[in-house]
Each structure stands twice: as C-alpha cells, then as structure tokens.
Amino acid sequence: MTSPLESPEAWDRVGDGYSDEFAPTLAAYAQAAVTLADLAPGARVLDVAAGPGTLTLLAAPVAGHVAALDFSAIMIARLRSEAVVRGLHNIEAVVGDGQALPFPDASFDAAFSMFGLIFFPDRARGLRELRRVLRPGGRAVVGAWATLDPAAPFVLFEVLQAELPDVRLMLPELPLGTPDRMREELAAAGFEALRVAFVVHEFRAPSVEALWASHARANVLVAPIRQSMPRHAWERLSARVIGGLRERLGDGEVRYPQTALLGLGERGADARADSCHP
Numbered sequence: 001m002t003s004p005l006e007s008p009e010a011w012d013r014v015g016d017g018y019s020d021e022f023a024p025t026l027a028a029y030a031q032a033a034v035t036l037a038d039l040a041p042g043a044r045v046l047d048v049a050a051g052p053g054t055l056t057l058l059a060a061p062v063a064g065h066v067a068a069l070d071f072s073a074i075m076i077a078r079l080r081s082e083a084v085v086r087g088l089h090n091i092e093a094v095v096g097d098g099q100a101l102p103f104p105d106a107s108f109d110a111a112f113s114m115f116g117l118i119f120f121p122d123r124a125r126g127l128r129e130l131r132r133v134l135r136p137g138g139r140a141v142v143g144a145w146a147t148l149d150p151a152a153p154f155v156l157f158e159v160l161q162a163e164l165p166d167v168r169l170m171l172p173e174l175p176l177g178t179p180d181r182m183r184e185e186l187a188a189a190g191f192e193a194l195r196v197a198f199v200v201h202e203f204r205a206p207s208v209e210a211l212w213a214s215h216a217r218a219n220v221l222v223a224p225i226r227q228s229m230p231r232h233a234w235e236r237l238s239a240r241v242i243g244g245l246r247e248r249l250g251d252g253e254v255r256y257p258q259t260a261l262l263g264l265g266e267r268g269a270d271a272r273a274d275s276c277h278p
Helices: 008-013 015-021 023-037 073-085 123-132 152-163 179-188 208-218 223-228 231-249
Strands: 044-048 065-070 091-095 108-114 134-145 192-205 254-266
Touching (some): 008 015, 015 073, 023 192, 123 134, 134 179, 152 208, 208 231
Parallel strands (some): 044 065, 044 108
C-alpha cells in the first residue's frame, strides 16, 4: 500500500495549508541548511522536493540561480507566485521526479533536500542523483527528522487512531534519523567530507484546538480524512479528538521542540559523471 507521502495528489490537496501552517517554522531549519552549505554569492543551487519553496526563497537572494523541483504541481505553482511577489527572478521552478532529475551532470554548486528525499521510494537513487548534478567540490545538504516521540504529533496520531480503529494511518518511518545512518547513506551515494549537524526549533500552537486545526488543514496524513468525510461526521470526529488531546496535553499552549539532522556531503574532485539514468 502506497503512503500518501509518496503521492503528488496528496500534497496538492494540502498546498495552501502546508505553506501557511508549517512552512514558517520549517524556514528556521532551511536557514540552518543554507548556512551549513556556506553558499557563495552567485552560486547555482538546486532544491529537491522544494514544496512551496521554503529553502528556495531563502537561498535565492544569495544565489545566482536556484532550480526548485517538486512532484506537486500545486506546490510549484505556489512557489512561482511567491517568487513573483518577492521580486525574485532567478528561480526556475519545475514539476519533476527527484529520483530522475532533469538536469545535466555537474551543473550545480550546491544541492538541498529538506525533509523530502527521506520519503522517496528509492532514497538511494535520489541521493545518487543529488551527487550527479553537483560539480566537483559541490555540496549537498539533506534534512531528516530525528525521532518525534514523545512530541505532540505522535500524540495526535495516537488519539486519532483510537477514534478511527478501522483506518490505517500509515505513519511514516523516519529514515536518516541518526548520524550513523545519515553518514552511511551519504557515503554509499558517493559523497565525501561528511558532516552531520543537529538543529532544534520549537513548534507551537496556542491550544489543542489550534493544533488539531493546523494538522487537519496541512498534514498530508490527516487532511485526506477530513476531505473524505461529510462535514457533520468530521465535526463529531474533531470534537472527540480535541477531547482526547486535552486529556493528554492539557488546556494551554502546546509547545514542543523538534530535532532535525542536517547531513552535508561533498562531491569529490573527480569529474566523472555518475548518472543514474540507463
């Protein structure tokens, strides 16, 4: 059974909510990744699984050119619109597959994938593709989540699952969530000079009601449930979930720190192309 995380249609359905609810906090992790890569002014940059452009929009004022790729047409459309609003004319936003990048070998100085490549069906291929399109000496940064438990999202899923015992929520595994695993997979893809940095930021919601509303609108695992239910059924479910969350998390503000790992690797000095394509 395919996870919603692997479906562009699922991400299309949460495009606006994801941008509004999650992207502001995710921007702090993206800024850390840009800093870690130490972008040179005028660099050619690639952002894979770019979503609504959280990292792309931060890198563009420094870079000479940013190519942003995502398999969700809605996310890419939102990125393009935001680039116009900000007057950023050096962004090339394209719909595509991060496991088969539509770019020539050795064409970027830096490449990123923040919390996207980790969920590719063929993660190893995605990592090899990142390396392929880097010039010799270029750097890639991959963002991955450390274990979420006991953070509030897992509590939310536990409460929701209890209310919907016949629905399999298909919570994702969190690959590359340890330094050893991150280094192992980057090395297997051919990256060198490996580093892993930990970055911690805090997610906040003013109440459990706001936490639930945010995930109902923006979480790719929750939003399809809302969209499949009649309004009255969804409202009954929401009341029960909010009650369960209040029992577990209390009545006040919900705050939880979340750790991310940023894995950095360089393409070695050899100029040999390592195309994944047949």
